[in-house]
Amino acid sequence: MDLATRLALPPALPLPTPEALSSYLRSLPAPGVGFVLGRREGGGKGQGEEEEERAFMAVARAMRTTASFGLVGKEALEKGKGKQLFR
Numbered sequence: 001m002d003l004a005t006r007l008a009l010p011p012a013l014p015l016p017t018p019e020a021l022s023s024y025l026r027s028l029p030a031p032g033v034g035f036v037l038g039r040r041e042g043g044g045k046g047q048g049e050e051e052e053e054r055a056f057m058a059v060a061r062a063m064r065t066t067a068s069f070g071l072v073g074k075e076a077l078e079k080g081k082g083k084q085l086f087r
Helices: 003-008 018-027 047-063 074-079
Strands: 013-015 034-038 068-072
Touching: 013 018, 018 034, 018 068, 018 074, 034 047, 047 068
Parallel strands: 013 068, 034 068
Antiparallel strands: none
8 A cells, every 4th residue: 555545544444344354454565564453332431441542543643654553343353253363
């Protein structure tokens, strides 16, 4: 993905489904660096979770030109259990 495309996207891509997560992982350049943060949908977030997400997004904004970031949804996390996350 070129720099202009990377800067046009959100700092961390939403990855709510297993298919979205799989597509994200396939899109990483080889060699590439990708970071994901698991999120619970539905219920409210605790204070620690909100702070964790704020910090993750700050790093994603600062490093978006050199690494890829994604926010993994509950469905993708649950269906992906036991599978290799990164190749």
